[in-house]
Amino acid sequence: MKYLVIAYTIILIGMAHAQTTNRTYQDNMGRNVGRSTTDVRGNKTYYDRMGRNTGRSETNGNTTTIYDAKGRQTGTVRWPN
Numbered sequence: 001m002k003y004l005v006i007a008y009t010i011i012l013i014g015m016a017h018a019q020t021t022n023r024t025y026q027d028n029m030g031r032n033v034g035r036s037t038t039d040v041r042g043n044k045t046y047y048d049r050m051g052r053n054t055g056r057s058e059t060n061g062n063t064t065t066i067y068d069a070k071g072r073q074t075g076t077v078r079w080p081n
Contacts (some may be wrong), residue, residue, distance in 0.1 A: 021038040034054070036046045042059040055074070057066045066075040 004071060007039050020040070023036050023038070023068065024032060025034045026038070027033050034048050036044050038044045045056045046054045048054050053069045055066065055068050057064050062079050062081050064077045065073060066077070068074050
């Protein structure tokens with residue numbers, strides 16, 4: 001039973017890692033200017049170069065809603081199906 005729990009934990013850790021995507025943004029000199037993380041549903045969280053949250057976006061169907069760092073909606077983007 002102990003080995004089953006360990007194997008299950010390893011599988012879950014691998015699955016959780018595969019579900020997120022990290023991206024680093026650089027300027028033309030190669031300096032880090034920010035990063036983003038994308039979850040399995042396609043929602044993104046954006047950070048500045050110091051790691052501070054600068055906003056997020058949530059995608060639902062053909063609509064992406066954009067929020068600032070305080071969670072206030074700042075925009076919506078829609079595209080045809």
